[in-house]
Amino acid sequence: MEVKLLTEHYDKPEFKALVGYKKLGGYDTLKKAFGMKPKEIIEIVKASGLRGRGGAGFPTGMKWSFLPENNEPRYLLCNADEGEPGTFKDRMMMERAPHQLIEGMVISAYAVQSKKSYIYIRGEYTESYRTVEKAIREAYDGGFLGKNILGSGFDHDMDVYSGAGAYICGEETGMISSLEGLKGQPKLKPPFPAVKGYLRKPTIVNNVETLAAVKYIIRDGAQAYRKNGTEKSAGTKLFSVSGNVVRPGNYEIPLGYPLKDLIFNLCGGLKHGRKLKAVIPGGSSAPVLTADEAMRATMDYECLAQMGSMLGSGAVIVIDDSNCMVDLMKVILHFYHHESCGQCTPCREGTGWLDKIVTSIVTGHGRLQDVQLLEKVAKNMMGRTICALSDAAAMPAISFVTKFRDEFEFFVREGRSKVKKEGYNYAQMHH
Amino acid sequence: MTSTFQLSEEGAAFVKRELNRYEDRHSAIIPALYRVQKENNGWVSPESVTYLSHLMDLPESEIEEVLRFYTMFNTKPVGRHHVQVCCNISCAMNGGRELADRLCQEFDVHDGEISGDGRFTISRVECLGACDKAPMMQVNDTFCEGLTEEKAIEILREMK
Numbered sequence: 001m002e003v004k005l006l007t008e009h010y011d012k013p014e015f016k017a018l019v020g021y022k023k024l025g026g027y028d029t030l031k032k033a034f035g036m037k038p039k040e041i042i043e044i045v046k047a048s049g050l051r052g053r054g055g056a057g058f059p060t061g062m063k064w065s066f067l068p069e070n071n072e073p074r075y076l077l078c079n080a081d082e083g084e085p086g087t088f089k090d091r092m093m094m095e096r097a098p099h100q101l102i103e104g105m106v107i108s109a110y111a112v113q114s115k116k117s118y119i120y121i122r123g124e125y126t127e128s129y130r131t132v133e134k135a136i137r138e139a140y141d142g143g144f145l146g147k148n149i150l151g152s153g154f155d156h157d158m159d160v161y162s163g164a165g166a167y168i169c170g171e172e173t174g175m176i177s178s179l180e181g182l183k184g185q186p187k188l189k190p191p192f193p194a195v196k197g198y199l200r201k202p203t204i205v206n207n208v209e210t211l212a213a214v215k216y217i218i219r220d221g222a223q224a225y226r227k228n229g230t231e232k233s234a235g236t237k238l239f240s241v242s243g244n245v246v247r248p249g250n251y252e253i254p255l256g257y258p259l260k261d262l263i264f265n266l267c268g269g270l271k272h273g274r275k276l277k278a279v280i281p282g283g284s285s286a287p288v289l290t291a292d293e294a295m296r297a298t299m300d301y302e303c304l305a306q307m308g309s310m311l312g313s314g315a316v317i318v319i320d321d322s323n324c325m326v327d328l329m330k331v332i333l334h335f336y337h338h339e340s341c342g343q344c345t346p347c348r349e350g351t352g353w354l355d356k357i358v359t360s361i362v363t364g365h366g367r368l369q370d371v372q373l374l375e376k377v378a379k380n381m382m383g384r385t386i387c388a389l390s391d392a393a394a395m396p397a398i399s400f401v402t403k404f405r406d407e408f409e410f411f412v413r414e415g416r417s418k419v420k421k422e423g424y425n426y427a428q429m430h431h
Numbered sequence: 432m433t434s435t436f437q438l439s440e441e442g443a444a445f446v447k448r449e450l451n452r453y454e455d456r457h458s459a460i461i462p463a464l465y466r467v468q469k470e471n472n473g474w475v476s477p478e479s480v481t482y483l484s485h486l487m488d489l490p491e492s493e494i495e496e497v498l499r500f501y502t503m504f505n506t507k508p509v510g511r512h513h514v515q516v517c518c519n520i521s522c523a524m525n526g527g528r529e530l531a532d533r534l535c536q537e538f539d540v541h542d543g544e545i546s547g548d549g550r551f552t553i554s555r556v557e558c559l560g561a562c563d564k565a566p567m568m569q570v571n572d573t574f575c576e577g578l579t580e581e582k583a584i585e586i587l588r589e590m591k
Contacts, residue, residue, distance in 0.1 A: 164465070331520050
């Protein structure tokens with residue numbers, strides 16, 4: 001069953017504007033937060049077990065407590081550079097509930113004592129940008145941003161920034177570079193952003209969904225938040241389901257929910273009565289699960305990690321038996337090749353080689369040793385670069401080849417896909 | 432070389448405001464490039480970079496570096512309408528690539544190039560975050576979702 005905590009009012013159009021948002025209890029939690037000490041809020045968020053909803057799943061309260069104890073100005077950045085293929089939850093959150101994000105951000109900013117925040121929105125999301133920008137103006141007019149918010153003595157300014165098309169800016173240090181007006185190239189950590197981030201000042205970077213969840217944790221308390229989810233994966237999470245299901249869309253479910261039920265109950269199963277072949281459970285960088293694995297998986301950080309995959313951003317891509325896995329892997333690897341920022345050799349060269357090798361297979365020019373070569377190149381790309389993009393390309397490559405080796409070998413041997421599709425020319429698809 | 436490009440008065444005022452909007456002046460480069468693109472038929476010319484460098488008092492190299500890094504900036508002319516068809520995984524599984532090919536055929540244009548009548552540039556692009564409504568395309572700023580080939584052709588036929 002869905003549990004609509006963050007998304008309770010998403011089907012009400014009035015929730016988008018300040019008036020409607022306030023009528024539905026909006027900004028009441030901010031008042032409550034100002035009655036608490038900042039440290040208390042951090043402790044509640046820690047106790048709630050909230051983990052970052054953008055992809056890495058790092059405990060939010062712990063991230064906040066890495067800020068140094070000094071008087072330097074500190075920044076809060078909201079990561080709204082949603083770019084992991086298959087993910088479309090943050091866009092919905094910004095377009096339907098911009099004030100929910102703003103309220104969560106002001107509470108979080110108060111907790112970490114930041115006077116300035118930015119929402120970094122991916123460039124293609126022009127509608128999100130307009131909606132959030134308008135909501136910020138409303139929040140200033142309503143006294144929820146600016147000087148002495150609600151008489152608390154706490155000042156906070158907020159602004160939006162538009163990216164310009166670069167997947168890598170979803171990586172927190174890449175985003176910081178981009179916001180600083182540079183190429184969006186990630187930086188070596190440490191120092192972590194909490195110590196030296198935006199303009200070399202202490203900076204917290206959190207995902208849209210993470211910041212919105214903070215509001216509900218403060219509203220209901222850590223224990224109430226923990227009623228949903230598992231011990232290590234607390235609360236609810238939004239999952240973006242796409243691919244070959246009858247009812248694709250965003251679903252808010254408690255963490256620990258069976259993937260099988262998400263696909264076959266909530267999403268209505270597979271289109272055209274087809275059979276399940278595979279599922280990518282956490283965005284295109286998450287290792288693919290076979291149908292058997294998918295039927296056993298639960299949607300929480302620990303189960304998917306145990307299965308050698310990851311929860312990632314919560315983008316569930318459901319693949320039916322009409323798809324050729326070699327073809328899909330080519331789509332994925334082309335993307336990571338295109339998006340590599342070029343700083344680190346293993347990534348710049350590795351993504352290029354992976355793309356080239358799988359292209360040669362899918363166009364009918366593969367050699368049997370290419371299948372092994374894919375694995376070898378991918379393994380050499382893991383854990384050797386400044387950021388996780390290299391691994392993000394290598395992980396799906398290894399999982400596709402390992403779990404669907406027969407399809408790769410068949411393609412090489414026969415010069416055509418094992419999956420017959422009427423009128424389909426795989427080579428032509430990749431011109 | 433003398434600069435031949437100029438922003439409108441309004442555009443120049445916008446750039447000046449952006450220079451003071453963020454903590455660091457460099458943060459104004461992206462908004463300034465968007466503005467140039469908007470006023471220059473959808474692309475950023477070398478002359479406009481020279482112009483921005485003077486206007487913003489920043490080295491051309493720093494502007495150029497940002498320009499080249501981000502995919503949303505066009506460094507060559509585009510058609511009056513920029514049609515971007517998502518061909519990433521969920522769209523590819525739902526006919527996105529066939530859609531891109533069909534549109535190119537229908538409007539007689541090669542991937543990434545301008546149609547003979549100057550109306551369209553049609554490009555294959557990566558995930559735009561509308562995977563539940565695959566296949567989809569972005570026409571200028573607007574997302575067109577849940578497409579069939581016929582629906583997409585109809586939308587583009589309406590555009591002059």
